[in-house]
Amino acid sequence: MKPWKLSxxxxxxxxKELELFDTFEFFxxxxxxxxxxxxxxIKAIKMTKKYRIEKAISKVRNPENEDWTLNxxxxxxxxxxxxxxxxxLLIKREKDLSGTLIAIGPKQFRDYNASINSxxxxxxxxxxxxxxxxxxxxxxxxxxxxxSAS
Numbered sequence: 001m002k003p004w005k006l007s008x009x010x011x012x013x014x015x016k017e018l019e020l021f022d023t024f025e026f027f028x029x030x031x032x033x034x035x036x037x038x039x040x041x042i043k044a045i046k047m048t049k050k051y052r053i054e055k056a057i058s059k060v061r062n063p064e065n066e067d068w069t070l071n072x073x074x075x076x077x078x079x080x081x082x083x084x085x086x087x088x089l090l091i092k093r094e095k096d097l098s099g100t101l102i103a104i105g106p107k108q109f110r111d112y113n114a115s116i117n118s119x120x121x122x123x124x125x126x127x128x129x130x131x132x133x134x135x136x137x138x139x140x141x142x143x144x145x146x147x148s149a150s
Contacts, residue, residue: 004090004103006075007059009146015058020090020103021110022063026120033091033099033128040132045142048135055146060090074099075143082137085109089128101128 003019010016023030045051057075060068072093079086088105101124104110113120131138 002063002065003105004063005059005061005065006057006090008056008075008143009058010054010056018088018105019107020088020105021107022103023101023124026113026124031101031121031124031128033101035097037128037132038093038097038099041142044132044135050135050138051140051142053142053144056143057145058147069145069147073145076131077141077143078131079139080137081139087127 003021006018006020008016008018045053057073058069060071060073062068074091074093076089076091077086078089086106087109089101090103090105091099092102093099104113104124113124116123131140
């Protein structure tokens with residue numbers, strides 16, 4: 001399967017392109033994230049300096065190479081302080097302020113989830129919830145689009 005491509009532009013004009021892997025294969029669809037999760041996330045960001053939001057998403061292309069940039073995206077770069085594992089989550093916000101987990105990365109994280117395919121949905125849900133429950137366990141950078149929709 002071809003990956004999602006995410007371009008991040010930061011510090012003025014430094015650009016980095018990342019590849020993320022579609023989550024459809026894990027869920028036979030996409031994992032929905034309730035609006036209340038994002039409300040709790042905002043509280044978590046206010047409670048700790050280990051979580052922050054920055055603007056950096058400059059381009060998003062789906063596996064068919066179509067431009068999906070103008071959607072409301074959130075990209076989580078998360079590091080587990082204890083195990084030193086890094087993982088990425090690409091979430092599309094919906095009009096009702098819920099979200100949809102679209103893609104994950106890096107490849108090692110995707111491969112791990114593929115190896116536990118029958119449990120991947122439960123593990124990813126648990127991990128997403130742990131991010132807002134166990135604030136001292138993670139460092140979390142949440143990137144949002146660095147442009148204004150016209």
